[in-house]
Amino acid sequence: MPQPPTSTRPDIPSTAAAPWHTRTSQQALDGLQVSAQGLSSPEAADRLRQHGPNRMEVTEGSGLWRRVLAQFNNLLIMVLLAAVVVTALIGHTLDAAVILAVVLLNVFIGVLQEGKAEKALQAIRHLLAPHAMVLRDGRLHEIDAADLVPGDVVQVASGDSLPADLRWMQVNNLRVDESALTGESMPVEKALAPVEPGAALGDRLCMGYAGTLVTQGQARGVVVATAGGTEMGRIGRLLESVEPVVTPLVRNMAQLARWITLAVVAAATALFAFGTLVRGMPAAEMFMTAVGLAVAAIPEGLPAIMSITLAIGVQRMAARHAVIRRLPAVETLGSVTVICSDKTGTLTRNEMTVQQVVLANRVIDIEGAGYAPEGALRSNGHHLQPAELFREAPALLALAEAAALCNDASLHLEGGQWQLVGDPTEGALLTLAMKAGIDPVELARERPRTGAIPFESEHRYMATAHAAAADASAGHNLLLKGAPERVLGMCSRQCRDGGEPVPLDEPYWQRAIDEQARAGRRVLALAQGHIDAVSALDSRSGLDGLTLLGLVAIIDPPRQEAIEAVAQCRAAGIRVKMITGDHGVTASAIATQLGMGNDLRAVTGPEIEAMDDTALQQVVQDTDVFARASPEHKLRLVQALQARGEVVAMTGDGVNDAPALKQADVGVAMGRKGTEAAKQAGAIVLADDNFASIAHAVEEGRTVYDNLRKTVTFLLPINGGESMSLLAAVLLGLAMPIMPVQILWVNMVSSVALAMVLAFEPTEPDVMKRAPRPPGEAMLSAFVIWRIVLVSTLFTLGIFGMFQWSLSTGAPLEEARTMAVNTLVAMEVFYLFSVRYLKAPSFTGAGVQGTPRVLLAMGVVVVLQALFTYAPFMQSWFNTRALHPAEVLLCALVGMGVLVLLELEKWVLRQRKVA
Ligand code: ATP
Numbered sequence: 001m002p003q004p005p006t007s008t009r010p011d012i013p014s015t016a017a018a019p020w021h022t023r024t025s026q027q028a029l030d031g032l033q034v035s036a037q038g039l040s041s042p043e044a045a046d047r048l049r050q051h052g053p054n055r056m057e058v059t060e061g062s063g064l065w066r067r068v069l070a071q072f073n074n075l076l077i078m079v080l081l082a083a084v085v086v087t088a089l090i091g092h093t094l095d096a097a098v099i100l101a102v103v104l105l106n107v108f109i110g111v112l113q114e115g116k117a118e119k120a121l122q123a124i125r126h127l128l129a130p131h132a133m134v135l136r137d138g139r140l141h142e143i144d145a146a147d148l149v150p151g152d153v154v155q156v157a158s159g160d161s162l163p164a165d166l167r168w169m170q171v172n173n174l175r176v177d178e179s180a181l182t183g184e185s186m187p188v189e190k191a192l193a194p195v196e197p198g199a200a201l202g203d204r205l206c207m208g209y210a211g212t213l214v215t216q217g218q219a220r221g222v223v224v225a226t227a228g229g230t231e232m233g234r235i236g237r238l239l240e241s242v243e244p245v246v247t248p249l250v251r252n253m254a255q256l257a258r259w260i261t262l263a264v265v266a267a268a269t270a271l272f273a274f275g276t277l278v279r280g281m282p283a284a285e286m287f288m289t290a291v292g293l294a295v296a297a298i299p300e301g302l303p304a305i306m307s308i309t310l311a312i313g314v315q316r317m318a319a320r321h322a323v324i325r326r327l328p329a330v331e332t333l334g335s336v337t338v339i340c341s342d343k344t345g346t347l348t349r350n351e352m353t354v355q356q357v358v359l360a361n362r363v364i365d366i367e368g369a370g371y372a373p374e375g376a377l378r379s380n381g382h383h384l385q386p387a388e389l390f391r392e393a394p395a396l397l398a399l400a401e402a403a404a405l406c407n408d409a410s411l412h413l414e415g416g417q418w419q420l421v422g423d424p425t426e427g428a429l430l431t432l433a434m435k436a437g438i439d440p441v442e443l444a445r446e447r448p449r450t451g452a453i454p455f456e457s458e459h460r461y462m463a464t465a466h467a468a469a470a471d472a473s474a475g476h477n478l479l480l481k482g483a484p485e486r487v488l489g490m491c492s493r494q495c496r497d498g499g500e501p502v503p504l505d506e507p508y509w510q511r512a513i514d515e516q517a518r519a520g521r522r523v524l525a526l527a528q529g530h531i532d533a534v535s536a537l538d539s540r541s542g543l544d545g546l547t548l549l550g551l552v553a554i555i556d557p558p559r560q561e562a563i564e565a566v567a568q569c570r571a572a573g574i575r576v577k578m579i580t581g582d583h584g585v586t587a588s589a590i591a592t593q594l595g596m597g598n599d600l601r602a603v604t605g606p607e608i609e610a611m612d613d614t615a616l617q618q619v620v621q622d623t624d625v626f627a628r629a630s631p632e633h634k635l636r637l638v639q640a641l642q643a644r645g646e647v648v649a650m651t652g653d654g655v656n657d658a659p660a661l662k663q664a665d666v667g668v669a670m671g672r673k674g675t676e677a678a679k680q681a682g683a684i685v686l687a688d689d690n691f692a693s694i695a696h697a698v699e700e701g702r703t704v705y706d707n708l709r710k711t712v713t714f715l716l717p718i719n720g721g722e723s724m725s726l727l728a729a730v731l732l733g734l735a736m737p738i739m740p741v742q743i744l745w746v747n748m749v750s751s752v753a754l755a756m757v758l759a760f761e762p763t764e765p766d767v768m769k770r771a772p773r774p775p776g777e778a779m780l781s782a783f784v785i786w787r788i789v790l791v792s793t794l795f796t797l798g799i800f801g802m803f804q805w806s807l808s809t810g811a812p813l814e815e816a817r818t819m820a821v822n823t824l825v826a827m828e829v830f831y832l833f834s835v836r837y838l839k840a841p842s843f844t845g846a847g848v849q850g851t852p853r854v855l856l857a858m859g860v861v862v863v864l865q866a867l868f869t870y871a872p873f874m875q876s877w878f879n880t881r882a883l884h885p886a887e888v889l890l891c892a893l894v895g896m897g898v899l900v901l902l903e904l905e906k907w908v909l910r911q912r913k914v915a
Contacts (some may be wrong), residue, residue, distance in 0.1 A: 020167045020224045021204040022197050028167040028222055036169060038135030038153035047149035054148040054164055054226035067115070071107040075261050076298055083291045083740075090284045098741040098877050106748045110304050130676055132163040133421075135220075140410065140421050152223040156208070157454065158216050159655035159675020165230045166208040166221030168192055172452060173217035173538065178202060180211050181231060187215045201231060213677050215655055218454050249331050249708065249779065254303045264297040264723075271730060279733070289730060292740035296722035300744075301752040305711050309759040313704030321671075321687040322697035329666050329683035333649070333701025335775045336574060336666060338641055339694055340634070340650045343580035343587060344522075345424070345673055346691045347566075347594055348556040352428035355521060358512045358551040359395050360494045360505070366435060371411055371418040371427050373434030386437025394499035397436065399549040402526045404433035404440040405447060406464045406479040408454075411440075423455070425524070428554050429481070450476050451534035457581050457654050458630050460486050463543065465534050478529040480543070483583070483628070484513045484551060487525035491548040495528075501547045512551055517585030520593060521553040558593050561692035566594050568695050573771035577624050579634055579650075584627035591625045602627040608636060616640040631656035638663045647775050649694060651686075652678050665775075668694055695768075702773070703763040706838075709779055710758045714835045716788045718751055718828060721795020725820075728800060735813060737803035737820040742878055745868065750825050750861050754832050757857045761836060787838075791831060794901060798823050798894050806887075815881040818869055819891060822883065825865050826895030829858055834902040839910070843903060 020028050029036060039047070071077065080103050088096035132145040135153040145163035148154065153169070156162060162176070168190055175187040182202040191205040201209070208221055210230040227233055268290040275286035314324045324330055341347055357364040364384070368375020377384040379393070389397040409422025411430050420427040430440055447466045455462035461482025468474040480487060488509060493501040509525075516523045529546035536542040566576050576596060580587045584602035591600050602625040608616060613636075620640045626633065631654060638660050641648045650664035653674040658681035661667030669682030670689045679685050686693045725737050738746075780788075802823040806816035832854065833842050868874050870882050883891075 019197055020165075021195050021199060021207050023167070024194055025167055025169040025192060025206070025222070028224065029169070032151040032222060032224065034151040034153065034222065036153065037138045039149070039151050040137055044136055044147075044149055044152065047151060048147060051149055051226060051229075053146040055146045064111070067111050068107065071110045075258055076300055077103060077107070079261060079265060079294060079298070080744075083294070086287065087291065090287065092284075092288065094877065095288070095739075095741055099744060101877075102741070102744040102748050106300065109748075109752065130161060130163055139412070142421065148223055148226055150223050150226060150229075153220060154223060155218070155220050156214050157218045158214050158456065159653075159677045160214045161676035161680070162208045162210050162212050162214070164210050164223045164227075165225040167224050168206050168208060168219055168221045170220040171217065172219060172454065174214065174219040175216040176208055177213040177215050178209065180213070181209050190219065213655070213680075215677075216456075218452075249306075252779075254306075257299055257302055261298050264294050267297070268294040271727075275730065288740060289726070289736060292736060292738070292743060293723055293726050293730075295740050295747065296726050296738075296743045297719050298747075299715050299719050300747045301755060302712065302715050305715070305752065305755045305759060306708055308756070309704060309707050309711060312759050313700055313707075316703075317684075317697050317700045318687075320696040320700065321690065321693040322668075322700070323671065323685045323687055324683070325679075325685060326683040330701055330704050332647065332665050332683075332775070333698050334705040335647050335773045335777075336649045336698055336701075337772045338575045338577060338646045338648050339569060339691075339698075340577045340579050340637065340641075340648060340664075341691050341694070342651045342653065342670075343578050343582055343590060344556060345689050346651055346670070346686075347558060347562045347578060348590060349559050350424045350556060350673075350689075352424045352522070352554045352556050354428050354432040354552045355555050356516065356553040357396060357399060357432070358509075358516070358553065359393075359399070360496050360502075360508075360548075360550070362497065363512075364393070364396060366432060368431075368435065371420050371431050373411075373418070373431050375435050377435060386435070389436055393497065395495045395497050395550065398495060398499060398528070399526050399552075400433045400436035400438055401443060402479045402481065402528060402549055403429035403552065404438050404443050405449070405466060406462060406481050406526070407440070408462075424556075425522070425554065429524075429552065432552065447477075451537045453537050453540065455482075458656070460581065460628075463537065465531060465537060468530065475530055475532045476534060478531050478543075478546070479526070480529070480546060481524055481526045483581075484509070484523050484525040485583075487527050487546075488548065490544050491527050491546045492544070493546075494548040495550070504548060509548070509551070513583070514585060516551065516553040517583045518589055519553075520586055520589035521555050522582055522586055524552050524554065526550060526552065556590075558590060559690060559692070561690060563594055565692040565695035566596060568768050569698070572698065572768040574698065575624065577620075577626065577637075579626045579629050579637060581629065582627060584625070587625050587627040596624055600625045605629045605633050608633045613640065613643070617643050620644065631660060634660035635663055647772065649698075651694070652682070654678060657681070699763060699768055702767045702770075703761070705773065706764060706767070707758050707761045709784065710761065710835050710838065711755055712779060713784050713787055713838065714755055714758060714832065715751060717791035717795055717831070718747070718824075720788060720792025721799060721824065721827075722746070724792055724796040725799040725803075728796065734804075735807075736817075737799050738817060738824070739879060742817065742821050742880075745878060746821060746824055746828075749864060751828060753860050753864070754828055754857050757832065757851075757854050758835070760851075760853050762851065764837070764840070766840075783838075790905065791898070791902070794898050795824065795827055798827050798898065802891065802894060812881065814879055815883070818880040818883055819887055821880070822865060822869060822888065822891040823894050825861060826891045827898045828895075829861060830895040830899035831902070832857075834899050834906075837906075839906055841903060841906060842899070 080099060084096045084100045087099060130145040131142050132148055133140055133155040134143055140155060148164050154163065154166065171190050171192060174190040176190055177187045179185050184202050194206055195204050209232060211232040271293055272286050272290040275281045275289060276283050310330055313330050317324055344350055351370060353369050354366050356366060362379055365378045366375060384392055407426045407429055409420060409426035409430055411427060412419050433440055449464050450467050451465040453463040461480055463478060463480040465476040465478055468477050491504050494504050496502050513523050526549045527546040528549060531542045569576050578587060578591050584604050588600045588602045592598055603619055603623045605628040611619065616636060617640045620637060621644065626637060634650065634657060638648050638650050647665045649666040649668055650660055651668045652661045653670040655675050655677040657678050661669060661678060661681040666684060667682040669678040669685045671685045671687045672689045684697060722738065722743055729736050799820045803816050803820040806819045836842060868878060869880055874880060
């Protein structure tokens with residue numbers, strides 16, 4: 001057993017006297033000095049100080065050094081280092097030193113950028129912090145799992161990941177997947193009895209271990225160890241967290257950069273051979289030319305800028321409530337064609353209010369909204385007094401009591417507001433009971449629960465048992481609530497107004513269900529019965545012949561943002577499909593309110609089951625609403641959509657949604673109501689469970705892709721222009737217009753500073769008006785390649801032209817080269833304005849002014865170029881000369897010329913498209 005820290009204070013119990021699995025739960029509670037009602041808040045705070053937060057610390061170790069070394073594990077840097085050695089050996093010491101300095105600067109920038117990306121992801125990890133339901137001061141609270149302490153009594157349900165090591169106190173059909181710890185793939189059924197001291201981890205049925213996953217049932221347990229004291233902490237295995245910064249696209253681009261490097265090294269070698277052997281030029285000079293070509297053609301800054309663009313995208317999505325867990329999702333989001341969304345809480349507000357109660361022979365209207373138990377009960381306009389219900393409407397009272405007892409939620413008045421702990425549907429039922437004059441806490445004390453079947457989406461009902469009388473042999477009252485068709489199927493009688501049972505009038509109830517559902521209300525039925533023994537609940541036997549108490553009709557209005565987001569998605573060529581566990585008619589009514597279309601017919605789970613894959617593929621094309629769907633149906637729906645070539649984003653929250661979330665191109669888990677299991681399976685976690693956040697994530701995904709493409713389109717022509725100028729010079733037997741160290745300066749300093757702007761580019765206004773990007777579409781599309789070739793040519797003309805012109809005016813070689821470099825940088829600056837809008841004009845107010853970031857980058861580059869040109873130390877390092885202001889102006893004019901030409905090109909392209 002682990003040996004957690006021994007208490008140094010006598011009033012705080014030590015956890016060292018384990019092993020817990022050999023003790024009864026009462027002994028465990030005694031050992032931890034806590035009652036079954038949990039700790040008090042001050043005691044918990046004290047213990048938190050003593051034991052520290054319940055968090056696995058990530059050991060940073062030699063993170064910085066590893067990052068620095070990783071920078072050197074790069075083909076380009078190696079090529080450059082080799083160049084440094086050879087340059088030094090042939091006596092160009094200054095050149096060698098400058099190349100080395102630039103390499104080191106590049107490594108430094110790389111480390112900084114990665115650090116920034118890493119920090120962004122760290123912040124996001126924090127958002128994914130798990131929560132726990134804990135009993136403190138005698139009532140349930142939801143807290144950050146990091147605040148758990150030994151002695152806390154926690155409650156878990158299916159889908160939860162255990163937040164700490166627990167000794168079970170109550171288990172209800174509890175199964176736990178312990179594969180993360182023991183490797184055992186089948187979930188283990190847990191029990192309460194202590195086990196032998198020598199029992200292996202997997203056999204300690206009375207214990208639950210941090211990081212393992214509840215797959216079924218509910219339980220309560222007392223925390224025996226937290227953080228590093230847990231079994232998981234002991235083996236030092238960290239749970240799966242956010243993955244590192246790499247996506248298929250970035251990997252492909254890095255691959256491309258590697259190929260370019262190799263090709264360029266080969267070309268430079270050939271050039272060296274050509275120069276020395278064919279032209280008979282001196283080897284040292286030719287070597288410097290070859291190095292120049294190599295550094296000119298290799299896109300040094302590209303991989304780093306692409307990573308930072310992605311990291312910034314991830315950060316922006318997090319700010320808009322979509323937390324990325326798997327980085328490739330950032331890219332995939334941009335090409336999503338279908339979003340399959342849950343209804344409750346995602347498209348709707350999940351603020352449930354019971355509006356009507358349907359009894360056997362009358363309908364009761366319930367006034368009020370939200371969870372506040374304020375609002376009258378009216379029957380045909382007549383105000384029913386709660387105190388009189390037992391006489392005036394006994395059936396309503398029986399229904400309200402069932403609503404309060406067959407319920408796991410609780411409501412508390414905090415700061416004048418009614419706060420719900422638990423499921424909103426159940427919260428609405430509690431409010432109903434309170435409006436009927438019932439005190440749920442008091443009632444639960446009078447009629448304690450003797451057993452329960454917890455609610456699970458697959459079964460769509462929940463049941464509780466309560467002792468019928470003090471004498472256990474009298475059996476138990478059974479209360480049941482759930483989806484009306486399920487409950488109706490278990491009933492043979494109904495409760496008359498006076499309370500006495502009569503045979504079930506099924507057509508009456510069907511009509512009532514249909515009418516309520518058409519109004520978009522969520523319908524639940526409540527029933528009661530009798531069982532002889534609680535064991536009947538485990539086997540689910542004896543759940544027939546029940547008496548139907550009535551129906552409750554709950555409204556859950558659509559979210560306003562969801563209505564807007566649905567419209568936005570449709571404009572962006574993305575289809576929205578609702579997949580819900582709710583009733584078909586309710587689902588269709590809500591879908592219409594959301595603007596998904598009129599007269600939508602819902603296809604139900606059982607219908608999906610009856611279809612083969614081919615039929616389903618046809619149906620998914622024509623249908624947008626799927627109701628009474630369970631998790632297996634979601635999986636089949638994703639597969640059918642994918643078979644049709646769609647790129648699918650799918651939401652999920654339950655433990656059984658994990659397969660569908662994994663199968664989807666982008667699995668979207670709910671951050672609030674979602675289980676830990678769903679969050680671990682999802683590629684994205686929505687911090688606010690809101691459909692609008694998915695639409696925002698798509699928008700950001702498209703933006704990231706745009707920005708990556710702009711970065712590539714910006715950087716590659718610079719390399720193109722430089723290498724074409726050099727090649728032209730060699731082939732024509734002229735002097736090099738730019739020296740290798742100068743090229744390095746441009747590529748690793750000016751270009752990187754400018755390209756960084758593109759990583760932060762805001763979303764283009766039409767981003768959600770375009771059709772989704774076809775998956776697998778090459779980033780270097782025909783258009784992008786054309787643009788790269790065009791701009792490379794313009795750059796070559798600019799560099800070469802200015803260099804030759806300057807020489808022709810009689811300027812010395814060094815000055816002509818300084819002109820060439822400054823012209824290149826001026827062209828880059830103006831090209832940056834152009835590339836910010838690949839096709840749209842840049843001569844708009846916003847385009848010309850740019851964002852503050854653009855102006856800042858421009859300012860930095862101007863200062864750097866001034867240093868490069870005028871500072872004496874720079875002049876000696878880079879062999880530059882001071883330029884006359886008129887010459888500087890000329891450089892700027894050439895730069896501006898590039899912008900004007902490109903605007904003309906965009907204009908022509910736009911005209912041709914219109915024609
Ligand atoms: P979505 O799948 O869009 O989130 P949902 O919340 O309706 O929708 P489920 O939670 O699977 O989906 O619920 C399915 C049905 O089960 C509901 O329509 C309702 O009739 C019933 N139901 C929901 N919550 C409870 C509950 N706590 N107890 C009993 N029955 C419930």
